[in-house]
Amino acid sequence: MTARRLAMLMPRWGWFVLAGVAALIALPWLLALYRWWWDLALGPGAFTGAFVPLAVYVVSHYDLDLAHPWSPALALVIGGLLYSATTVYQWGLQAFGSWYKALGFAVLVGA
Numbered sequence: 001m002t003a004r005r006l007a008m009l010m011p012r013w014g015w016f017v018l019a020g021v022a023a024l025i026a027l028p029w030l031l032a033l034y035r036w037w038w039d040l041a042l043g044p045g046a047f048t049g050a051f052v053p054l055a056v057y058v059v060s061h062y063d064l065d066l067a068h069p070w071s072p073a074l075a076l077v078i079g080g081l082l083y084s085a086t087t088v089y090q091w092g093l094q095a096f097g098s099w100y101k102a103l104g105f106a107v108l109v110g111a
Helices: 003-009 012-041 042-062 072-097 101-108
Strands: none
Touching: 012 042, 072 101
16 A cells, blocks of 8 residues: 555544654653763763863963963953862862862862
């Protein structure tokens, strides 16, 4: 039986029933796909977490002119270091449990 003949024989509401059955059959496959995609979220997360420190490194080592230190590149470097330092401080606070160790760790890593 051809698809055209099947389309003529099936009532309109039959297509909705067929779509519902197909969705129920595909649900386990979709859930497995979402679980796989959730594991893949590590890549974009790592990219967004590494972008600011990498950008600060590139700007500070290649674009910052020490002969003219008050340039927009210096503002980018200071902003990026403050952004990263707060994250490192929060991580150190959770890891070490004391604020002075976390502050020392953030200064050590940022230097």
